[in-house]
Amino acid sequence: MALGEFQLIERFFRQPALQGAGDVSRIALGIGDDAAMLAPTDYKQLVISTDSLVEGVHFPADHQPADVGYRALAVAVSDLAAMGAMPVGFTLALTLPQADEAWLAGFAEGLASAAGDHRIALIGGDTTRGPLNINVTVFGEVEARRVVRRSDAKPGDLLCVGGSLGDAGAALALLQGQPAPAALDPAARDYLLQRYWRPQAQCELGLELAGVASAAIDLSDGLLADAAQLARASGVALHLRSADLPCSAALASWPEAQRRQWMLGAGDDYRLLFCLPPASERCLKVWASQGFEVSVIGEVQAGDGVWLDQQRIEQPNGYQHFTESRHD
Amino acid sequence: MALGEFQLIERFFRQPALQGAGDVSRIALGIGDDAAMLAPTDYKQLVISTDSLVEGVHFPADHQPADVGYRALAVAVSDLAAMGAMPVGFTLALTLPQADEAWLAGFAEGLASAAGDHRIALIGGDTTRGPLNINVTVFGEVEARRVVRRSDAKPGDLLCVGGSLGDAGAALALLQGQPAPAALDPAARDYLLQRYWRPQAQCELGLELAGVASAAIDLSDGLLADAAQLARASGVALHLRSADLPCSAALASWPEAQRRQWMLGAGDDYRLLFCLPPASERCLKVWASQGFEVSVIGEVQAGDGVWLDQQRIEQPNGYQHFTESRHD
Numbered sequence: 001m002a003l004g005e006f007q008l009i010e011r012f013f014r015q016p017a018l019q020g021a022g023d024v025s026r027i028a029l030g031i032g033d034d035a036a037m038l039a040p041t042d043y044k045q046l047v048i049s050t051d052s053l054v055e056g057v058h059f060p061a062d063h064q065p066a067d068v069g070y071r072a073l074a075v076a077v078s079d080l081a082a083m084g085a086m087p088v089g090f091t092l093a094l095t096l097p098q099a100d101e102a103w104l105a106g107f108a109e110g111l112a113s114a115a116g117d118h119r120i121a122l123i124g125g126d127t128t129r130g131p132l133n134i135n136v137t138v139f140g141e142v143e144a145r146r147v148v149r150r151s152d153a154k155p156g157d158l159l160c161v162g163g164s165l166g167d168a169g170a171a172l173a174l175l176q177g178q179p180a181p182a183a184l185d186p187a188a189r190d191y192l193l194q195r196y197w198r199p200q201a202q203c204e205l206g207l208e209l210a211g212v213a214s215a216a217i218d219l220s221d222g223l224l225a226d227a228a229q230l231a232r233a234s235g236v237a238l239h240l241r242s243a244d245l246p247c248s249a250a251l252a253s254w255p256e257a258q259r260r261q262w263m264l265g266a267g268d269d270y271r272l273l274f275c276l277p278p279a280s281e282r283c284l285k286v287w288a289s290q291g292f293e294v295s296v297i298g299e300v301q302a303g304d305g306v307w308l309d310q311q312r313i314e315q316p317n318g319y320q321h322f323t324e325s326r327h328d
Numbered sequence: 329m330a331l332g333e334f335q336l337i338e339r340f341f342r343q344p345a346l347q348g349a350g351d352v353s354r355i356a357l358g359i360g361d362d363a364a365m366l367a368p369t370d371y372k373q374l375v376i377s378t379d380s381l382v383e384g385v386h387f388p389a390d391h392q393p394a395d396v397g398y399r400a401l402a403v404a405v406s407d408l409a410a411m412g413a414m415p416v417g418f419t420l421a422l423t424l425p426q427a428d429e430a431w432l433a434g435f436a437e438g439l440a441s442a443a444g445d446h447r448i449a450l451i452g453g454d455t456t457r458g459p460l461n462i463n464v465t466v467f468g469e470v471e472a473r474r475v476v477r478r479s480d481a482k483p484g485d486l487l488c489v490g491g492s493l494g495d496a497g498a499a500l501a502l503l504q505g506q507p508a509p510a511a512l513d514p515a516a517r518d519y520l521l522q523r524y525w526r527p528q529a530q531c532e533l534g535l536e537l538a539g540v541a542s543a544a545i546d547l548s549d550g551l552l553a554d555a556a557q558l559a560r561a562s563g564v565a566l567h568l569r570s571a572d573l574p575c576s577a578a579l580a581s582w583p584e585a586q587r588r589q590w591m592l593g594a595g596d597d598y599r600l601l602f603c604l605p606p607a608s609e610r611c612l613k614v615w616a617s618q619g620f621e622v623s624v625i626g627e628v629q630a631g632d633g634v635w636l637d638q639q640r641i642e643q644p645n646g647y648q649h650f651t652e653s654r655h656d
Contacts, residue, residue: 028373032561033478034410034545035377035468040368045356048451049363050419050465054458082362091378093421093463123376130382131459135421137378140363150361218362233360 004099005127012104013092013122017112022119026088026141029123036124038089038139045144049079050137060175065103067197068134069110075220076136077118077201078270082218084148084210085140087120087203094125095133118201146211148274153215153234157275157300160284162205163293164248165223166259169266171196181253188250195248199270205292209274212283216274222265224313226273227306234275237303239310246295264308275300332427333455340432341420341450345440350447354416354469357451364452366417366467373472377407378465388503393431395525396462397438403548404464405446405529406598410546412476412538413468415448415531422453423461446529474539476602481543481562485603485628488612490533491621492576493551494587497594499524509581516578523576527598533620537602540611544602550593552641554601555634562603565631567638574623592636603628 009031019030029037040046053072055061073090080087092111096104115122120138171192174180180189201218209216217230223245231238245263252259276283287294306313337359347358357365368374381400383389401418408415420439424432443450448466499520502508508517529546537544545558551573559566573591580587604611615622634641 028472029475029477034407035375035413037411037470037475038374038376039472040372040374042370044368046366046368046374047363048366048419048465048467050421050452050454050463052421052423052454052456052458052461052463054423054456054461057456057458079362083365085363091376091465093378093380093465095380095382095461124378126378126380128380128382128385130380130385130461133380133423133458133461133463135378135380135461135463137376137419137421137465138363139376142365144356144367147357147365149357216362 008099008104008127009125012108013125015108015112018108018115018122021112021115021121022087024121027121027123031122031124036089036091038123041141043143044141045147047080047083047085047140047142047147048137049076050135051076051079053134055132064197065106066110066113069107070114070198072134072136073111073114073120074118074199074201075270076138077120077203078199078218078220080138080140081201081203081206082148082216082272083140083142084146084206084213084216085142086207087118087138087140089121089123090136090138091123092125093135095128095130097130097132118203142210148206148209148213148216150215150217150230150233153230153236153275153300154277155236155300155302156278157214158278158280158296159238159240159298159300160274160276160294160296161246162202162272164246164251165269165271166251166262166266167192167195167248168199168268169262170251170254172266172268183253184250188253191248191250196268199268201270202272205272208287208292209272213274213276216272219269219271219273221267223273224264224306230273231304231306235304237301237305237307238298239301239307240298242309244295244297246293246297336427336432336455337453340436341453343436343440346436346443346450349440349443349449350415352449355449355451359450359452364417364419366451369469371471372469373475375408375411375413375468375470375475376465377404378463379404379407381462383460393434394438394441397435398442398526400462400464401439401442401448402446402527402529403598404466405448405531406527406546406548408466408468409529409531409534410476410544410600411468411470412474412534412541412544413470414535415446415466415468417449417451418464418466419451420453421463423456423458425458425460446531470538476534476537476541476544478543478545478558478561481558481564481603481628482605483564483628483630484606485542486606486608486624487566487568487626487628488602488604488622488624489574490530490600492574492579493597493599494579494590494594495520495523495576496527496596497590498579498582500594500596511581512578516581519576519578524596527596529598530600533600536615536620537600541602541604544600547597547599547601549595551601552592552634558601559632559634563632565629565633565635566626567629567635568626570637572623572625574621574625
């Protein structure tokens with residue numbers, strides 16, 4: 001007998017690993033009524049972001065459901081990290097062609113794993129039938145005076161990124177069947193695929209940036225494209241130095257030109273790109289001692305646009321829906 | 329040239345009718361950053377509900393985009409009304425096969441019309457390519473001590489409904505090509521179709537219910553099915569009287585048996601079903617004088633299940649995704 005909507009929710013989504021992840025003290029009402037309720041904290045703002053993932057656009061049709069569950073939540077949480085917000089809860093609106101129990105079990109397991117890693121609880125949702133579409137809306141909290149927007153970068157600021165660049169671009173090439181370089185060992189290959197399928201939203205770094213960074217954005221469309229958005233929102237020019245772009249050991253197996261293309265242009269990295277006021281050396285030292293990998297990759301100047309090694313980048317557009325295709 | 333994602337948002341969704349609807353004082357940050365922000369009000373809880381609409385499941389493929397835009401927002405807001413919450417803002421995650429400008433212009437117009445009618449502002453969203461899927465997540469506010477849940481109905485309470493029942497069921501039959509009764513004049517037909525395509529979430533009634541009603545649910549799956557959910561959540565029996573079910577003049581054109589079937593079993597009405605403490609006659613009189621149409625249709629008793637004219641209804645299940653089809 002086919003599983004009905006209510007049974008499906010009961011069986012796969014009402015589990016402590018999903019509903020009990022993180023600090024649940026803010027959750028006044030979870031799954032099961034007409035709506036969920038959050039109790040706000042004094043002096044904090046509620047930060048909200050929504051993302052839909054579509055098969056063949058955001059992930060290949062040939063996928064592990066647990067990976068898709070993990071990725072759907074992690075990429076949404078990354079937007080909270082970019083605002084300096086602490087994750088609190090999320091809703092899931094899941095559209096599925098049929099109630100495939102094996103797929104659902106895997107998906108819920110990956111989702112629960114991401115919920116645990118990012119300390120965020122499932123508070124409500126909607127389940128419906130149709131072509132596969134996964135919508136996650138995330139909620140976080142930040143003090144109003146500490147929120148990090150895209151629009152407040154100032155000339156003289158340092159331009160920084162958390163962690164390595166381009167790994168997800170290499171992973172996607174592997175998933176699409178491009179040959180790996182001979183130097184890429186199995187552990188390095190696995191590292192890259194994990195970077196694509198199980199990105200870690202940089203929430204802890206984001207909390208450090210709150211009240212400190214002048215601007216931040218998460219890298220979903222590619223370094224140059226997202227840098228262009230930050231530059232536009234802040235009304236400044238971003239000057240990048242290619243020699244300072246951080247590259248993982250795994251990515252270093254590829255020739256320079258290929259690696260550079262992914263580091264500058266590939267999406268899906270979900271690293272934070274951010275700006276720090278000029279005298280931030282002490283911050284950078286403290287973060288390094290705490291284990292945060294932060295690279296200074298350039299600086300903010302008066303002007304506009306994105307510049308690489310003194311050259312202006314024309315049309316630094318990343319992936320845009322409706323004008324390009326990615327996974328079809 | 330195809331419209332890109334950013335241009336599409338700029339052109340259709342950045343408009344005062346969408347971003348400026350209702351009381352925008354709570355909106356600390358709207359469209360354009362990594363996330364939106366709401367500033368909570370002291371003593372109030374944030375109420376959250378998410379709904380996805382899929383073509384062929386939630387609305388016929390042969391539709392007016394403005395109607396779909398209106399309906400997508402109104403049905404989501406209806407969940408806020410059922411909690412006694414005041415609408416504040418919503419996010420829209422829109423998945424579209426292509427950037428069809430005529431469809432988008434119509435959709436945005438209908439969405440703006442619903443935003444104005446329900447006083448709720450667009451605060452953020454996501455646009456992606458794929459099979460048509462419209463996800464709306466709504467945010468409202470209510471004082472913690474006044475929130476209306478499904479689970480607090482008590483034996484002795486009056487069972488009430490706001491407005492008429494079954495209109496959307498009749499409208500759907502007309503949309504599916506069933507012949508109309510001869511007595512149905514064009515104005516009545518139009519009224520029914522509007523009830524289906526442009527439901528009015530009963531927010532004003534919901535605000536009256538806050539702190540007064542013991543329980544409420546909005547009617548999306550059908551009276552008996554939603555009553556069964558309320559009965560289960562509250563651990564009570566709901567006893568309905570068929571003679572007291574409110575019927576619109578338009579619906580009265582159909583024979584008794586057909587009309588009764590829609591009033592009891594058809595979904596999509598988006599009326600509030602709620603329970604009032606025994607001595608609520610004064611409330612009912614005040615509401616009547618204010619123009620609210622409220623009918624007492626039964627009462628809450630000890631026990632379980634849903635009863636109609638003393639007969640227990642077995643399996644009062646409404647529409648459930650994955651086990652039934654509606655519009656295909």
